[in-house]
């Protein structure tokens with residue numbers, strides 16, 4: 598049984614014991630920044646000493662329900678748990694608290710939490726006093742391999758996800774794999790949903806690697822793409838594989854007050870988008886089944902939930918005026934993943950229907 602088919606609690610102990618709990622380093626050098634990413638076990642306890650040299654002091658922004666930050670007794674702001682924290686009202690509340698704490702441009706924020714905390718705290722850092730430093734300490738698998746790395750920050754609007762945001766690179770990312778041992782099973786699987794996409798970006802054997810190696814390789818891959826295309830003018834868009842349908846699914850879930858994690862939505866989106874690629878003649882049926890089996894293999898659902906009607910999903914997909922009659926999406930194909938423009942909505946409708954029968 599590999600780590601991807603089970604929760605890693607026991608696996609982590611064994612793996613780190615075998616490997617001597619070494620640390621791995623990845624760096625992203627972009628036009629304007631150098632980001633150090635350190636991956637290891639127990640490194641969260643080194644946080645205070647690892648903060649950037651120029652910072653006068655730091656404020657931790659975190660969420661309830663995650664392991665306490667033992668090595669921290671400085672100021673801490675706790676934001677609500679889950680997607681509901683990703684909104685402008687919470688940005689304002691956090692910023693007001695920073696003002697009360699006397700935070701200035703010489704100070705920085707530590708984002709300690711899952712993807713929501715990294716997105717939200719990063720956006721506050723990008724905008725507070727026109728930009729202060731941020732260090733990410735992601736606590737979920739999803740945030741370790743995606744949200745905590747790459748400098749995309751932002752919040753949602755009632756009309757859609759991540760519609761207000763900024764590119765703002767963290768100065769440092771500390772990825773402590775020990776934190777995964779307490780991750781609730783559903784959050785663990787959600788992270789796998791996001792991780793699976795790297796299998797289509799050149800890391801075919803990702804899920805058969807040891808967990809620590811899989812995280813390192815995912816982070817290295819994302820870092821290399823971000824270094825080449827920080828502002829998503831081309832290649833970085835490939836990291837959104839599964840997200841066209843995934844985001845529509847999340848929007849429908851929010852409208853109906855259904856519980857659906859980001860990774861669950863992306864996993865289902867990957868399969869629906871594979872079906873779309875098949876209908877456009879870009880891949881064969883076996884490749885669609887490969888997508889389906891990979892998603893199922895990590896314990897996630899590969900089919901669209903019955904509550905997400907095709908018409909509701911299409912309505913969300915069409916919300917952008919540019920996409921009244923056609924759509925753009927990252928799709929698989931003979932040359933691998935590519936951004937495909939002008940996909941007729943009728944194909945999308947059929948793909949969504951067919952994906953229910955896979």
Ligand code: GLY
Nearest residue numbers: 743747749833836
């Ligand atoms: N989550 C996709 C990206 O960072 O570009």
